[in-house]
Amino acid sequence: MILATQQNDPSFEDVWEELTWRGLVHVSTDQAALKELLAGEPITYYCGFDPTAPSLHLGNLVQLLTMRRLQLAGHRPLGLVGGSTGLIGDPRPTAERTLNTKETVAEWVGRLQEQVSRFLSREGENPVRLVNNLDWTAGLSAIDFLRDIGKYYRVGTMLKKDAVASRLNSDAGISYTEFSYQILQGFDYLELHRQYGCVLQTGGSDQWGNLTSGTDLIHRVEGRHVHAIGTPLITNSDGTKFGKSEGNAIWLDAEMCTPYRFYQFWLNTDDADVIARLKVFTFLSRAEIEELERLVEAEPFRRAAQRRLAVEVTTLVHGAEATDAVIAASEALFGKGDLGALDAATLRSALEELPNATVAAGTPVLDALLATGLVSSLGEGRRAIAQGGVTVDGVKVDGSAVIDGALPGGVTVLRRGKKTLAGVFIG
RNA sequence: GGCGAGUUACCCAAGCGGCCAAAGGGAUCUGACUGUAAAUCAGACUGCAUUGCAUUCGGGGGUUCGAAUCCCUCACUCGCCA
Structure with a gap:
């Protein structure tokens, strides 16, 4: 415990x-x-x-x-x-x-x-x-x-x-x-x-x-x-409200805010705020936090403090098991490697952490965007595609693309913008 | 109880008979740059759709060829006076 x-x-x-x-x-x-x-x-x-x-x-x-x-x-x-x-x-x-x-x-x-x-x-x-x-x-x-x-x-x-x-x-x-x-x-x-x-x-x-x-x-x-x-x-240094993601509050309930989203929320903490967050939201000691502070200063691109913060708070709220799962999913989806190189089981469990939907093979991207909740209307979906913000399995697409489940395990990774992802299963 | 002011999209706020799906700012989203960061710059921001259509400006009703804009009414809020 x-x-x-x-x-x-x-x-x-x-x-x-x-x-x-x-x-x-x-x-x-x-x-x-x-x-x-x-x-x-x-x-x-x-x-x-x-x-x-x-x-x-x-x-x-x-x-x-x-x-x-x-x-x-x-x-x-x-x-x-x-x-x-x-x-x-x-x-x-x-x-x-x-x-x-x-x-x-x-x-x-x-x-x-x-x-x-x-x-x-x-x-x-x-x-x-x-x-x-x-x-x-x-x-x-x-x-x-x-x-x-x-x-x-x-x-x-x-x-x-x-x-x-x-x-x-x-x-x-x-x-x-x-x-x-x-x-x-x-x-x-x-x-x-x-x-x-x-x-x-x-x-x-x-x-x-x-x-x-x-x-x-x-x-x-x-x-x-x-x-x-x-x-x-608690406030963000850029003046925006703390504790909101895409306009929604971050809830402690796993149904209302998935562990994946929860973890991602912390991982995306600004450099300017991360040390203050560690102090408030973790039980790390002063020495550990001061060490992380040095790392933010010395090699910010590694985001050691953000990673530690995300792991600590997610574990606190959702438990070690759920945290391991979302870390694995995050690494699979945001890793440098080719999505197609992942094994089917890893990929599948990663997608299950995400908002996901099951659609028929050949479904147009636009409908899939809506089905997964990545957009809230077809118009918004069209806009996102027109702005070049939608990728399927990591490849930028236009409105003519369809969902084909081309990745191992017959799944598809849908992405809107840089970091909003959803999984699509063929059914 | 009387008098006056007000209610506009997520928030603030213009508009005051047609050119208004509605200025501007903020928030948000997308792109570029990056480190799944910040800052900056650019674009988007009611819905459905082939320059078209439908529904929005507190609720309801009316005037008009036409209303967020005028009239009536209801609700709520604020202020002043009792």
Whole structure:
């Protein structure tokens, strides 16, 4: 099991130093107090994940790995999946969310709980405990909520939270529902503090307003100072959004984002970003990462850091077996050699890692492009061909080409652009 | 409750009766150059199709030979006043 192989880097004085070095602390409550707290006796901490999709994505992975690092340092994690907050919706800066049905949210809760539990150990002294905020909010009446919790919140403060303020300044406005979200999240922290003695919440820095909602509430109600850490939003150095590939989010679920695509995503990381990614997304030691940093500098064309990053993160999320398969497929398909020189079995399993389709022999390329999902319409396919961006078995083609399964094993490799591939089987 | 402003393609944003499938920017895709990188340059970017057709400019209805552009109505958003 991969969890057993993970460890924090002993060369750091304590876990706080390591988190800082990895660039995982963007904002936090009192730093000196936090450092001391984390270096001392085991504490209980939590991080929440709202079921807004059937799977977690790379942004959530940052949180999961941060939690894991704290667990490795001996602290006790609470993995919260927001069965109730997911029904309300955290205000995004741009627009109001569409509410999902209760059934959908409940199903997603189950899926996310399964994912969360994969990244945190259930063994030993400090196993992860999964909690669901629906457990303490479902039976709460609106009146009790307003009397017992609402009374502690000042609207002036709530309006100043970035998420709320930006929405009030936009054309989208904000519903009362989403406006209330910060109270619910604050209440979660209070509840976990009471039930489990939780004294630290981690989350993305975009959640800072919600994190402090909890620390403030606990201070007011219980008179205790508790903590919060906001991890930075991961951004690409070229200004584009991190964690997207062809406009789609990179999901942790293998059905929603294949291990092949996942691996390729990391392999294509910019030189300028790869070291920062290694720090955040892998358990490699400081010495190992510094060595890779030298290699990026000395021989960037080898992309040693990108390869290592891709292997590490893919193994973490999809396991060693799947990773071996996608590495083999990637080498077969992107290798310098002639595709026709590969043996049938290697080629076939490589194509199975790709988006693929089965078509009749003699099918025009255009239809095959559509069938494999390489393009989303015939017009787009024509355009791609006209731009010279389509190859069949590595040879540039025009619209008259057909699928013939000429490679060993009777298969065909279809490529759009430089690195978007699909497999075609004859059937 | 009253008054005013607004809703355009993935995002921002022009257009204000025909020349608008709709300017511009961003994102994205493709090509060249490369290292399955970045930057740069070039092209593409509603769908189907032989310079043609169909469907788009919040929803619905209307005026007109003709509407994203005018009118009515509904929904939503923002602002000011109560």
